[in-house]
Amino acid sequence: MALLAGRTVLLRAGVRLGAEAATRGGNGARRFASHRVLVEPDAAAGIATIKLKNPPVNSLSLEFLTELIICLEKLENDKTFRGIILTSDCPGIFSAGLDLREMCGKNPAHYAEYWRAVQEIWLKLYLSNMVLVAAINGASPAGGCLMALTCDYRVLADNPRYRIGLNETLLGIIAPFWFKDNLVNTIGHRAADRALQLGLLFPPTEALQVGMVDQVVPEDQIHSTALSVMSQWLAIPDHARQLTKSMMRKATADHLIKQREADIQNFVSFISKDSIQKSLQVYLEKLKQKKH
Numbered sequence: 268m269a270l271l272a273g274r275t276v277l278l279r280a281g282v283r284l285g286a287e288a289a290t291r292g293g294n295g296a297r298r299f300a301s302h303r304v305l306v307e308p309d310a311a312a313g314i315a316t317i318k319l320k321n322p323p324v325n326s327l328s329l330e331f332l333t334e335l336i337i338c339l340e341k342l343e344n345d346k347t348f349r350g351i352i353l354t355s356d357c358p359g360i361f362s363a364g365l366d367l368r369e370m371c372g373k374n375p376a377h378y379a380e381y382w383r384a385v386q387e388i389w390l391k392l393y394l395s396n397m398v399l400v401a402a403i404n405g406a407s408p409a410g411g412c413l414m415a416l417t418c419d420y421r422v423l424a425d426n427p428r429y430r431i432g433l434n435e436t437l438l439g440i441i442a443p444f445w446f447k448d449n450l451v452n453t454i455g456h457r458a459a460d461r462a463l464q465l466g467l468l469f470p471p472t473e474a475l476q477v478g479m480v481d482q483v484v485p486e487d488q489i490h491s492t493a494l495s496v497m498s499q500w501l502a503i504p505d506h507a508r509q510l511t512k513s514m515m516r517k518a519t520a521d522h523l524i525k526q527r528e529a530d531i532q533n534f535v536s537f538i539s540k541d542s543i544q545k546s547l548q549v550y551l552e553k554l555k556q557k558k559h
C-alpha cells in the first residue's frame with residue numbers, strides 16, 4: 268500500500284486504484300499506467316520511462332503528485348528496474364511546476380496536505396536508489412525544474428522556448444530552503460544566489476553554461492541520448508553507486524526531513540497571507556490573459 272507520511276494517499280487525494288491499468292508489455296514486463304503517469308518498461312534493459320501526462324502543462328496538482336508518488340514507490344520496489352527516464356508526454360512542456368490552483372483560495376488544511384505531497388515527491392526522487400535521467404523535452408519552470416534537479420543527469424532539448432529555472436521570485440514567492448539546497452548542489456552558490464534572486468529561466472545554451480543541465484541535444488535525439496547516458500550509469504555496480512549517491516545527498520535530504528513539519532507550517536502561514544494570495548491570483552490571471 269502506498270503511504271504518504273503514514274496515511275493512505277489513495278484515500279486522502281481521492282485517487283482510485285481502479286483508475287490504474289496493469290497490462291503486460293511486449294517483453295513480458297508489467298506495464299502500469301494511471302491517468303496521468305505513463306510508464307513504459309524495458310525489462311530487458313532494466314529501465315522504465317515515466318511520461319508525465321497532465322495536460323495542458325503538467326502542472327503538479329495534488330492528484331498528479333499522488334499518482335507520481337505511487338508510481339515511483341512501485342518502481343523502487345520492483346527489482347526489474349535500475350533506472351528511470353523522466354520525461355513529458357505534453358508537447359513543448361516538461362512541467363509548469365506546482366499547480367497554482369492548489370495554492371490559491373484553499374484552506375490551511377489543504378495547503379498542508381498539498382505541501383506534504385510536494386515534499387514527498389522531492390524526497391522520493393532525490394533519494395531514489397535508481398539512476399534517474401531527466402529527458403527535458405519542454406519548458407521547465409519552478410517545480411518542473413526542481414523535479415529535473417533531483418535527477419542524476421539532465422538532458423535538455425535544444426529549443427529556445429524550453430527555459431528552465433527556479434522563477435519563484437517572479438511570482439512574489441520564495442523558493443523553499445530545500446529547493447535552494449538542491450540548486451546550490453547543482454550549480455554552486457554564486458550562480459544559485461543570482462538565479463534565485465532574479466528568478467532566472469535559462470534557455471538551453473545558458474542552462475548548459477551555468478550547469479543547470481548536463482547536455483543539450485536536438486529535440487529528436489533526446490530519448491536516444493537519455494538511453495545512452497543511462498547505459499553508462501548502469502554500467503557502475505549498483506551498491507557502489509547507490510552508497511555514493513546517498514553519501515552525496517543525505518545531508519541535504521536530512522535537512523528537510525528534520526524540519527518537515529515546521530516547513531509545512533511555514534508554507535501554510537506564508538501562502539495564506541492576503542498579499543501572497545493576491546500575487547498568485549494576479550500571476551494566474553496574467554497567464555490566462557496571455558492568449559487573448
Ligand SMILES: CC/C=C\C/C=C\C/C=C\C=C\CC(=O)SCCNC(=O)CCNC(=O)[C@H](O)C(C)(C)COP(=O)(O)OP(=O)(O)OC[C@H]1O[C@@H](n2cnc3c(N)ncnc32)[C@H](O)[C@@H]1OP(=O)(O)O
Pocket residue numbers: 323324326360362363364365366367368406408409410411434435438440441442443533534537538551554555556557558
Ligand atoms: C517562508 C517560506 C516558506 C515556504 C516557501 C513559500 C513559498 C514557496 C511556495 C511555492 C513554490 C512554488 C514553486 C512553483 O512551482 S510555482 C509555479 C510556477 N510556475 C510557473 O511560473 C509557470 C507558469 N506557466 C507558464 O509559464 C506557461 O504556462 C508555460 C511556459 C509552462 C506554458 O506556456 P503555454 O503558452 O504553452 O501555456 P499557457 O497558455 O501559459 O498555459 C495553459 C494553461 O495552463 C495554465 N497554467 C500554466 N501554468 C500553470 C501552473 N503552474 N499552475 C496552474 N495552471 C497553470 C494557464 O493558466 C492556462 O490555463 P487556461 O487554459 O487559461 O485556463
